[in-house]
Amino acid sequence: MTRSRPRVTRTAASIGLLCLAVAGCLPAPVTREGRDVASLYTVFLVAAAVVAAIVLGLTTFAVLRYRRRRDDTELPEQIEGNLRLELIWTGLPILTVIGLFLITFGVLNRVDAVSAGAATADGTGPVDVRVTAFRWGWRFEYPTAGVRVEGIGDPGPEVVVPLNQPIRVTLTSVDVVHAFFVPQFLFKRDAIPGRDNHFEFQVDTPGTYRGQCAEFCGVYHSRMYFSVRAVAQPEYAAWLASQRSASPAVVAPAPSSPGALPASNPASGNPQSSGAPASGAPASGAPSSAPAS
Amino acid sequence: MSAPSAVLRVHPATGDTLLAWITTTDHKKIGILYGTTAFGFFMAAGLLALVMRAELAVPGIQLLGEQGYNSLFTIHGTAMMLLFATPMVSAFANYLVPLQVGAADMVFPRLNALSYWLFLFGGLIIFSGFLVASGAADIGWTGYPPNSTLPYSTTTGTDLWIVGLMLTGVASIFGAVNFLSTAITRRAPGMSMLRVPPFTWTIIVTSVLILYAFPAITAALAMLLIERRFGGAFFDPARGGDPILWQHLFWFFGHPEVYIIALPFFGVISEVIPVFSRKPLFGYRAVILSTIFIGAYSMSVWAHHMFTTGAVNNAFFSITSFIIAVPTGVKFFNWIATMMRGRLTFPTTMLWAVGFLFTFLLGGITGVIVASPPLDYQFQDTYFVVAHIHNVLVGGAIYGMWAGITFWFPKFTGRLLPERLAKTHFWLWTIGFVVTFLPQYQLGAWGMPRRYVDYPANPGWSELNLISSIGAVLIALSVLAFLGAVVVALRRPADAANDPWGGNTLEWWTTSPPPHHNYRSLPPIRSERPVFDARVAAARAAEPTPGVTGER
Numbered sequence: 001m002t003r004s005r006p007r008v009t010r011t012a013a014s015i016g017l018l019c020l021a022v023a024g025c026l027p028a029p030v031t032r033e034g035r036d037v038a039s040l041y042t043v044f045l046v047a048a049a050v051v052a053a054i055v056l057g058l059t060t061f062a063v064l065r066y067r068r069r070r071d072d073t074e075l076p077e078q079i080e081g082n083l084r085l086e087l088i089w090t091g092l093p094i095l096t097v098i099g100l101f102l103i104t105f106g107v108l109n110r111v112d113a114v115s116a117g118a119a120t121a122d123g124t125g126p127v128d129v130r131v132t133a134f135r136w137g138w139r140f141e142y143p144t145a146g147v148r149v150e151g152i153g154d155p156g157p158e159v160v161v162p163l164n165q166p167i168r169v170t171l172t173s174v175d176v177v178h179a180f181f182v183p184q185f186l187f188k189r190d191a192i193p194g195r196d197n198h199f200e201f202q203v204d205t206p207g208t209y210r211g212q213c214a215e216f217c218g219v220y221h222s223r224m225y226f227s228v229r230a231v232a233q234p235e236y237a238a239w240l241a242s243q244r245s246a247s248p249a250v251v252a253p254a255p256s257s258p259g260a261l262p263a264s265n266p267a268s269g270n271p272q273s274s275g276a277p278a279s280g281a282p283a284s285g286a287p288s289s290a291p292a293s
Numbered sequence: 294m295s296a297p298s299a300v301l302r303v304h305p306a307t308g309d310t311l312l313a314w315i316t317t318t319d320h321k322k323i324g325i326l327y328g329t330t331a332f333g334f335f336m337a338a339g340l341l342a343l344v345m346r347a348e349l350a351v352p353g354i355q356l357l358g359e360q361g362y363n364s365l366f367t368i369h370g371t372a373m374m375l376l377f378a379t380p381m382v383s384a385f386a387n388y389l390v391p392l393q394v395g396a397a398d399m400v401f402p403r404l405n406a407l408s409y410w411l412f413l414f415g416g417l418i419i420f421s422g423f424l425v426a427s428g429a430a431d432i433g434w435t436g437y438p439p440n441s442t443l444p445y446s447t448t449t450g451t452d453l454w455i456v457g458l459m460l461t462g463v464a465s466i467f468g469a470v471n472f473l474s475t476a477i478t479r480r481a482p483g484m485s486m487l488r489v490p491p492f493t494w495t496i497i498v499t500s501v502l503i504l505y506a507f508p509a510i511t512a513a514l515a516m517l518l519i520e521r522r523f524g525g526a527f528f529d530p531a532r533g534g535d536p537i538l539w540q541h542l543f544w545f546f547g548h549p550e551v552y553i554i555a556l557p558f559f560g561v562i563s564e565v566i567p568v569f570s571r572k573p574l575f576g577y578r579a580v581i582l583s584t585i586f587i588g589a590y591s592m593s594v595w596a597h598h599m600f601t602t603g604a605v606n607n608a609f610f611s612i613t614s615f616i617i618a619v620p621t622g623v624k625f626f627n628w629i630a631t632m633m634r635g636r637l638t639f640p641t642t643m644l645w646a647v648g649f650l651f652t653f654l655l656g657g658i659t660g661v662i663v664a665s666p667p668l669d670y671q672f673q674d675t676y677f678v679v680a681h682i683h684n685v686l687v688g689g690a691i692y693g694m695w696a697g698i699t700f701w702f703p704k705f706t707g708r709l710l711p712e713r714l715a716k717t718h719f720w721l722w723t724i725g726f727v728v729t730f731l732p733q734y735q736l737g738a739w740g741m742p743r744r745y746v747d748y749p750a751n752p753g754w755s756e757l758n759l760i761s762s763i764g765a766v767l768i769a770l771s772v773l774a775f776l777g778a779v780v781v782a783l784r785r786p787a788d789a790a791n792d793p794w795g796g797n798t799l800e801w802w803t804t805s806p807p808p809h810h811n812y813r814s815l816p817p818i819r820s821e822r823p824v825f826d827a828r829v830a831a832a833r834a835a836e837p838t839p840g841v842t843g844e845r
Contacts, residue, residue, distance in 0.1 A: 024739070036667070037667045040665065041668055051654075055654055056650075062632035062635075075636075076570075078572060080573055080576075081579065082630075085626075086579050089623060090623050093619045097616060097618055097619060101665075104668075105611075107667045108665075108666050112607070135445075176439045176445055177536055181674075187670045187671065188670055193536060194535065195537070199603075214673070214742045215674055216363075216433045218363075218445055219359045221359075221363075
């Protein structure tokens with residue numbers, strides 16, 4: 001009996017470690033918002049490990065300690081309950097989840113915040129990007145700069161954003177529900193037809209980050225990629241200029257009147273007219289960054 | 294046994310037996326029909342999962358192509374939730390609720406039979422989508438429009454899915470009406486509401502949930518059918534509809550649905566742990582109260598499935614979702630306290646119950662993680678959520694189901710399951726469960742979305758997917774071990790005792806299996822454990838000196 005106690009402690013400790021290991025590590029965050037989410041996750045994992053260690057430790061203890069011995073036919077004491085104990089193990093979880101909610105609430109407000117203030121073309125203020133999802137590709141428009149990038153399939157279009165500057169996204173869809181998801185931003189948001197969703201992120205690590213559709217949207221759902229390249233401000237300005245010269249046809253930016261569907265709806269009514277081939281997979285590896293004309 | 298009844302018992306021909314099963318209104322036969330049919334759908338949906346895991350074992354598209362894969366996960370999810378787990382609850386409720394309250398049958402036996410046949414044909418209609426040239430429904434079990442509306446999902450399989458689900462939904466509503474009225478009005482003399490066994494209590498709460506939740510999904514399905522075939526525009530923004538409407542209706546049903554499945558199997562755990570600890574359920578009233586609280590509260594958490602839509606108040610649905618973890622936590626402590634200072638034995642049923650405590654805890658914890666919207670922004674629609682729902686439903690509800698099947702198998706059939714094969718089933722299943730679903734948490738945290746027929750060969754992704762697929766094979770093998778155990782048991786003579794485990798509740802008072810109208814006599818009911826009380830009283834009467842020491 002007493003022999004089993006150290007074993008119980010060891011089991012509980014290893015179960016705690018196991019839980020930390022099994023719940024999974026996040027990708028290294030590359031945005032200001034992502035870092036906030038990653039530290040929130042760490043708090044949750046520690047709380048989870050403590051809860052798991054207590055509950056599974058107690059379970060393991062009960063199982064090892066109170067097995068019936070072979071010749072023991074006695075009926076154990078018939079304990080019906082204990083109000084004080086039950087109040088304690090109701091109260092403690094309430095306090096725990098309220099604590100977790102309060103921490104969540106702070107992070108939620110920061111992650112969901114969208115800054116006010118007008119966008120500027122010279123790149124000092126927030127950068128506005130209008131993102132439109134369609135079966136099975138993405139369109140990115142920079143209304144202030146008059147640049148538009150669009151593409152389908154895998155690898156899909158690549159957009160460039162300046163580092164350490166708020167990128168203010170207006171997200172919508174022209175056909176079914178999609179979701180904008182960049183795993184390294186630790187963020188996703190649904191693209192819903194007839195509705196504009198707003199969010200903001202600020203990349204603080206240079207690099208190219210793949211994004212993908214995360215809400216099931218039909219046959220080629222798993223081939224709906226894009227990437228976001230975060231670069232320093234001068235390089236970003238140069239990219240904008242090159243996009244503009246590459247697509248002189250884009251003079252007026254697409255008006256982002258809320259709720260209105262773009263006129264050049266690539267999938268209106270007929271899902272097969274969306275630019276993806278009617279049969280077979282979308283051409284992967286084909287040039288996908290296609291400035292609209 | 295009196296002579297006239299023996300004369301009446303003529304050996305029936307096969308056709309008569311078949312006719313007897315088809316026309317039966319006996320709650321026990323309907324329970325068996327429900328259980329075996331649901332188990333058939335479980336194996337069919339499990340096969341679909343095996344094909345999915347085969348496809349995902351390595352990167353690339355090998356087996357079915359996109360369209361076929363989309364049908365697989367749609368029917369897998371639909372069948373597991375609505376043709377297996379929910380009807381399996383009905384199976385247990387049908388068989389056990391009249392027995393546990395000491396009744397002869399359901400209040401509405403014919404409605405009960407209708408409910409079974411609606412379920413069977415609804416399920417067959419859903420699966421008949423595989424016979425349609427363009428394939429079964431390809432919209433996910435959540436069926437979000439506009440993707441499920443006509444320009445986007447063109448297969449007739451989707452219409453069959455809608456109609457089949459409406460039929461099974463109506464079947465669930467009929468069943469709930471029956472369970473509720475039977476549990477409330479057919480209780481034996483002496484069985485006050487606070488002496489109703491914990492399993493039947495969970496069925497009462499689950500039935501109320503069904504009556505609130507299923508009309509919402511039935512209405513939503515009707516809207517979808519009208520939009521697809523009769524020119525409606527409920528979900529099309531271009532014609533004044535809103536796709537979010539479906540999500541609200543679906544999850545207003547969908548979240549309570551999780552508890553509709555889970556609560557009865559929590560009830561099974563609350564029955565099993567006291568029996569094999571030889572103690573009363575610790576805090577019976579607290580467990581019943583927490584069940585009622587979970588039921589009521591589960592109606593207020595639905596939009597935590599919609600945190601990433603930007604269309605709901607995330608903070609509100611976050612706090613309600615956090616709080617619903619509390620009553621479940623209370624149950625956990627009550628179960629553990631029941632085991633404390635008990636005299637625990639570990640037949641297979643108890644292994645399932647203890648296994649439940651381990652695996653379901655992890656599901657509960659990851660549930661708290663995804664109740665936090667900023668964390669859900671990362672995990673929503675990834676394998677993290679896939680792992681979480683399977684952790685809750687497989688690691689929670691289905692462990693409870695196996696505990697229930699092994700526990701009541703002698704009551705259902707008059708035969709004990711062979712322990713060795715049954716334990717093989719438990720260990721294979723448990724190892725398979727861990728190997729299949731734990732890697733999916735990491736895949737989801739890295740960002741692998743669900744419902745992808747293919748994934749990039751990122752570092753670690755191929756390995757974890759392969760491990761997960763191997764685990765699925767172990768789960769399939771474990772089910773074969775279970776089937777083997779059933780076959781072995783059924784070939785034995787039906788000689789199980791009335792009460793092989795030392796049970797607490799009324800069903801252990803009658804024969805195994807019980808006679809047509811269940812009881813010839815009932816013990817006095819003075820607590821939630823009438824059969825335990827009767828056993829103690831008998832032991833005391835048999836011995837002049839108190840034989841049951843330790844009892845105070």
